[in-house]
Amino acid sequence: xxxxxxxxxxxxxxxxxxxxxxxxxxxxxxxxxxxxxxxxxxxxxxxxxxxxxxxxxxxxxxxxxxxxxxxxxxxxxxxxxxxxxxxxxxxxxxxxxxxxxxxxxxxxxxxxxxxxxxxxxxxxxxxxxxxxxxxxxxxxxxxxxxxxxxxxxxxxxxxxxxxxxxx
Numbered sequence: 001x002x003x004x005x006x007x008x009x010x011x012x013x014x015x016x017x018x019x020x021x022x023x024x025x026x027x028x029x030x031x032x033x034x035x036x037x038x039x040x041x042x043x044x045x046x047x048x049x050x051x052x053x054x055x056x057x058x059x060x061x062x063x064x065x066x067x068x069x070x071x072x073x074x075x076x077x078x079x080x081x082x083x084x085x086x087x088x089x090x091x092x093x094x095x096x097x098x099x100x101x102x103x104x105x106x107x108x109x110x111x112x113x114x115x116x117x118x119x120x121x122x123x124x125x126x127x128x129x130x131x132x133x134x135x136x137x138x139x140x141x142x143x144x145x146x147x148x149x150x151x152x153x154x155x156x157x158x159x160x161x162x163x164x165x166x167x
Contacts, residue, residue, distance in 0.1 A: 005037065008164035009090075009099040011107055013123055014114035019150060023114055023131065024100050026153040027160070036097035041089055043103025090167050098160065099167065110163045114150060129159055 012020050028038045042049075052059040052070075058077075061068045067080035084092075086107055090099065101109060105126045113127040119140045129146035132138075141147055146163075149155050 005095050006097040007090075007099075007167050008097065008160065009086075009101065009109050009167045010160045010164040011101040011104060011109040011111045012114060013103060013105045013111055013126060014116075015118070015120050015123075018114040018116045019133075020102050020114050023112075023150065023153065023156065024102055027156055028098075028100060030153050030157060031098055037095065038098045038100060039093040039096045041086070041099065041101045041104070043101070045103065098164070109165050110160075112148065112156065112159065116150065128163060131156060 012024055014020050024040060028040060031038050050059070052062070058068055058070045062079055062081075065081055068078070070077045078092075086101070086104075086109075093099065101107065105111070105123070110128045111126055112129050112131050113123045115123075115130060115132045115136050117135045119132075119136060124142060124145065127145055129148050130141045131148040131150040132141065133150040138147060146159060148159055
């Protein structure tokens with residue numbers, strides 16, 4: 001891989017159980033197989049994410065209110081007790097080709113909204129494209145939004161290449 005990173009960012013939205021996580025995993029896997037560095041940001045609107053497991057040291061450290069980093073031979077895990085802006089997250093990751101954001105629907109990034117089984121029109125105003133499967137009637141998608149095949153991650157990657165925001 002070269003030292004020049006693309007630094008392209010795109011967001012994914014959609015109702016619960018629409019397939020956001022599955023699609024992001026497929027896209028991330030394919031991009032990495034092509035030799036790209038991928039970073040993923042997951043929105044946790046209900047503050048449900050926990051750090052480690054109760055009674056373990058890192059959990060106990062985090063419970064004190066301190067920001068905690070756990071460094072091991074193959075990974076670093078970092079949790080802090082305040083929210084981060086997307087610019088702070090980009091600075092933390094520094095070098096990447098693709099930043100894939102799940103959620104944060106008001107974040108000003110080009111956005112792919114995922115629908116499966118049901119269309120939720122409230123997402124249209126935040127969307128640049130809609131990825132959907134055969135359970136959705138294509139005529140329910142406004143003509144001003146790009147239409148993508150939810151089951152074709154290569155098509156999704158092509159859309160990202162042409163529409164993602166350089167950050």
